[in-house]
Amino acid sequence: MDLPASLPMYFVNDGLNKSGALAGCMDAIAENVIRSYVGVLSRKIVDHSLSKELAGELRQLLITSCHRITKPRDIAAKYLNRLITSFPSLMCDESLVCAILEVLTLLRYACEGEFTDEYSPQPDFTSERAGIRLQLTDNYRVRNDMLASLIKSVESWFGLAVLRAPMELQVILQNYLSAHDTVVVPEAMELGATIAIKFATTQGPLERKAAPISGVAAWRPDLTKLFVSQVAGKNHYAGENDGIRLAGSNGQERATFLPPRS
Numbered sequence: 001m002d003l004p005a006s007l008p009m010y011f012v013n014d015g016l017n018k019s020g021a022l023a024g025c026m027d028a029i030a031e032n033v034i035r036s037y038v039g040v041l042s043r044k045i046v047d048h049s050l051s052k053e054l055a056g057e058l059r060q061l062l063i064t065s066c067h068r069i070t071k072p073r074d075i076a077a078k079y080l081n082r083l084i085t086s087f088p089s090l091m092c093d094e095s096l097v098c099a100i101l102e103v104l105t106l107l108r109y110a111c112e113g114e115f116t117d118e119y120s121p122q123p124d125f126t127s128e129r130a131g132i133r134l135q136l137t138d139n140y141r142v143r144n145d146m147l148a149s150l151i152k153s154v155e156s157w158f159g160l161a162v163l164r165a166p167m168e169l170q171v172i173l174q175n176y177l178s179a180h181d182t183v184v185v186p187e188a189m190e191l192g193a194t195i196a197i198k199f200a201t202t203q204g205p206l207e208r209k210a211a212p213i214s215g216v217a218a219w220r221p222d223l224t225k226l227f228v229s230q231v232a233g234k235n236h237y238a239g240e241n242d243g244i245r246l247a248g249s250n251g252q253e254r255a256t257f258l259p260p261r262s
Contacts, residue, residue, distance in 0.1 A: 005060040007033055007079065008072035017071045034079050038086050045087060055093040058083065059132065062099055066107065066146055068123075068137040073146070081153050088160035092168045095130075098176055100154055101192030102130040107147040108191040114140040151195075158199040173200035 007030060017023055044050050061083075064076035084090055091097060106125040113121055121138045136143060161169045173196045 004033060004037070005057040005064070008061070008064045008067070008076040011071040011075055012067075012069055014069065014071075030075055030079075034082055038082060041083065041087060045089070054090075055096050058090065058093075058096050059099045059130075062096075062103055063132055063134065065150070066103065066134050066136060068135060070142075077149065077153070081156075084157045085160065088157070088164045091157055091161035092165050092172070094172045094175065097169070097172050099127075099130045099132055100157075101176060101196055102127040102132060103134065103192075104147075104150060104154065104195060105190045105192040106132075106134050107136075107143065107150060108189070110134070110136050111140065111143050111147055114143075151191075154195060158195070162199060162202050170200055173197075 011017060011026065011030075016026070041050075058080065061076045061080040065073055065080055067073040067076065106127060110122070110125055118140075121140070123136055123138065125134045125136065126132070136146075158169070176196050177193060177200065
C-alpha cells in the first residue's frame, strides 16, 4: 500500500463537503485510510523497507496542507502530523526538512503581504531550492492561521526528531543553513532559517544528561558555540576543496586567481 498523498484532493469539491451525510462518510474513509497506512508504515520501518517515494509523498502532503480550500488543507495537515508524530525518524530525510523550512519562509512572506500588497494579494509563492510551489488563498486571516498552525506542528516534529535522532537532524540543519544564499536586503527575514538555527543549537538527550545542573539555572544552555564552529569549519574546508578543484581543472597558473585566505 503506497502513501495516498492524493487523498486530500477528494475533498476539493465544496458542495461535497457541505453535504452532511456524505461528508461524514468521506471523513470516516479518510480516517480509516490514515490509520491503515500508519500500520503499514510501522511494519515497513521495522523491516527497513521504506519506499524511496515516501519523502516525495510527504512533501506533497505538506504542500496540500497549504491548499486554498479548507477541507483538503485540514485533511493533509492531519495526515502529515499523524505520520511524523508516529514516526519521528521520517524527519531524517533532508529533502523533507528542507521543504518544511522553505514552506515556513514562503508562508511568512505571504502573511507579510497584508502590509505591502493588501489590495492585490499574490497567490503564488515558489521555492526553487526545495522545488515547491504554493497556491494560497487571498484571505490573510487564513494565511496567518496556516502559518501559526504549521509553526506549532514543526516545533513538535523537530522536538521529537531531536530526541530520536539529534545528530542526523543537526547535520541536515547545518547543511540547510550552510547552503543558504547570502541575504543582502536587511528587511528580508527567513522564518525557515530562524527555526533551523533554533533546533540546530538545541541540546540532545546526551548533552542534557551531561549537564544536569542546567535544570536549576536561570538560563537554558544550548549548543550555539559548537554549531557556529562546525558551520565555520565546514564552509572553510568546502572553500579549500573548491580551490583545489579549480587549480587542478584549470592548471596551476589559474590558482593565483583564487581569493586570498583571511
